[in-house]
Amino acid sequence: MKKLLMTLLALAxxxxxxxxxxxxxxxxxxxxxDEALKxxxxxxxxxxxxxxxxKSVGGSSNISLGQQLKxxxxxxxxxxxxxxxxxxxxxEWKAIIADLSAAKWVKNTSVAFKMDGKVYGFPVAVEGWGxxxxxxxxAKAGVDPKTLNSLGGYTAAFAKLDGMKDALGVNSVVSMAAxxxxxxVTGDHNFNSLLSNGLKYGDMSVANALLAGNVDxxxxxxxxxxVALLFKYADPTVLTTGNYDSxxxxxxxxxxxxxxxxxxxxxxxxxxxxxxxxxxAPHGSTKAVSDGIFVAAPSFYAVNSKSKNxxxxxxxxxxxxxxxxxxxxxxxxxxxxxxxxNVKLSPDGLLSKSVQTWAASGKIYSWNQYQFTGDFRSKTxxxxxxxxxxxxxxxAKFIELLTDAFKSLKK
Numbered sequence: 001m002k003k004l005l006m007t008l009l010a011l012a013x014x015x016x017x018x019x020x021x022x023x024x025x026x027x028x029x030x031x032x033x034d035e036a037l038k039x040x041x042x043x044x045x046x047x048x049x050x051x052x053x054x055k056s057v058g059g060s061s062n063i064s065l066g067q068q069l070k071x072x073x074x075x076x077x078x079x080x081x082x083x084x085x086x087x088x089x090x091x092e093w094k095a096i097i098a099d100l101s102a103a104k105w106v107k108n109t110s111v112a113f114k115m116d117g118k119v120y121g122f123p124v125a126v127e128g129w130g131x132x133x134x135x136x137x138x139a140k141a142g143v144d145p146k147t148l149n150s151l152g153g154y155t156a157a158f159a160k161l162d163g164m165k166d167a168l169g170v171n172s173v174v175s176m177a178a179x180x181x182x183x184x185v186t187g188d189h190n191f192n193s194l195l196s197n198g199l200k201y202g203d204m205s206v207a208n209a210l211l212a213g214n215v216d217x218x219x220x221x222x223x224x225x226x227v228a229l230l231f232k233y234a235d236p237t238v239l240t241t242g243n244y245d246s247x248x249x250x251x252x253x254x255x256x257x258x259x260x261x262x263x264x265x266x267x268x269x270x271x272x273x274x275x276x277x278x279x280x281a282p283h284g285s286t287k288a289v290s291d292g293i294f295v296a297a298p299s300f301y302a303v304n305s306k307s308k309n310x311x312x313x314x315x316x317x318x319x320x321x322x323x324x325x326x327x328x329x330x331x332x333x334x335x336x337x338x339x340x341x342n343v344k345l346s347p348d349g350l351l352s353k354s355v356q357t358w359a360a361s362g363k364i365y366s367w368n369q370y371q372f373t374g375d376f377r378s379k380t381x382x383x384x385x386x387x388x389x390x391x392x393x394x395x396a397k398f399i400e401l402l403t404d405a406f407k408s409l410k411k
Contacts, residue, residue: 021051022309024316027072027079029058029065029299030124031244032264033334040329044319050312055079058184059244066374069093080307081316083299084113084121086370090302094120098305103314105321108340113300121300122317125336128355128364129189129262130280130293137161137168137257137276145281149291151226154284158233161257168257172235175256177247178389179240183382185247185260186389188369190230191381192294193285194223195368207368213410215403219286224399226285230260231389240390264298266335266349279354292363295355297339380405 026041034056041052057065065083072078084090090097090113101119106112113121131148138145141164147153161173178186195207209216231239235256238246245268251259252272259265269278282290303313320326321340330336331345337352338345347353358364369377384405388398 021045021049022312024050024052024081024309024313025055025079026052026081026301026316027055027057027065027069028083028124028301029056029085030083030264031056031059032267033336036267036329036333036335039333040320040325043325044316048312048315052316064184064374064378066092078304078306080304080309080313081301082304083124084302085299085374086113086367087115088370088373090115090120093302096304096306097121098303098310098314100303100314100317103318105318105340108321108342110341111297111339113297113302121302122321123297123339124299124301125297125330125334126295126339126355126359127262127264127298127337128280128293128295128358129260130282130358131284132251132259132261132265132278132280132351134251134254134257135277135279137170137254141168141257145279148281148284149289151222151229151284151287153289154226155229158229162233169254170257171250171255172238173233173256174230174258174260175247175250176230176234176239176260177242177244178231178385179242180383180386181243182247183378183386186227186385187377187382189262189294190227190260190385191377192367192369193226193283194220195371196294196365197283197285198288198290198292199365201364201366203366204368204371207371210406211371211409213407215406217403220399220402222287223285224395224402226283227385227388227398228395229284240386263337263347263349263351263355264335266347266351269349269351270335278350280351280358290365292365293355293358294367295359295364296367298367376405376409380408 038054041054045052057063057068066089069082084093097120099118106119109123111123112119133145141161143157143160148157158173235250238250248261248265248268250256252269252274280293282293301317303310307313327343327345330338331347335347335349335352337347337355384398384401387393
């Protein structure tokens, strides 16, 4: 009998050792970190007898993360962890978003996503953007970056640089994308210039007014002048049909002086072996001087409360925020600015360093674009920018269509 028990115990041990790993799926909208995140997930999976699948949506994809999540939900295949970008996407999924208030990582961050005093989102990183510039080319052209802080400053600088394209070896002054698959560049990031440029951090007066259907014609007109300026000095091909790689690549390869993207492009700069000095200047969407760039947490990981593996999903996030391997992934591999005070590593990328410099000086503006629904940004606003970029409407019509779009929000 004793021998039989020993045999059964040995078989049970073998069975447990070879038990199928628990499967987790994480869906996120930052394709630039896809490779690094998959590498981290692979290591974590081996250490936790799990199998983590990363689904990255965005970049030049013609489907947004929000649209993909809706499709997954309809198919009964909702991820265990998924990214939300703000209040509107939280409202959409709040019925299945777990309360993370008791998580240990909460005490180490000031930018967790909260609603009604509870924590529902794990901050992916701290990110920022203004107008990224090639400092070496500006110096060669005799343009002082300090003048890049208003509509007038940029107008003068762009005109001068455009007349020196051959001497500078560039194809365009600005690398800007406004094609059908790049609506997030315009309908999210550029749109935020209208909402918060020049305003005190946390000031939502412009956003709230537009949400109520009230349009400040003067601010909108100056903003439209800014959009027109960017489009005028962009490479037409990149502007109207370019994807993420072609837009970022033009700047990384020294073929554009400015880039309308954020510090999340640091890995692209590293891949392209871009060795020139670079930093951010404010957007020039107002005649008044701006002295800051847009800085916040870009998105947040939410845990699917209906998942049978929700507890393990929470552990995945805890380990991401608290372990050396998680820190190495976030900062050194994904090139992100960590959102957690316990992470002492600093990113190597020059654009991330520029964001940190602006933030340390308190010269930052809010991200207010996510107060508007994803459908409004991608299906209403983005096509208007696209029409303006490809010349099918002029600036006056651009202003008219935006005005009508905002007025349609009036409840």
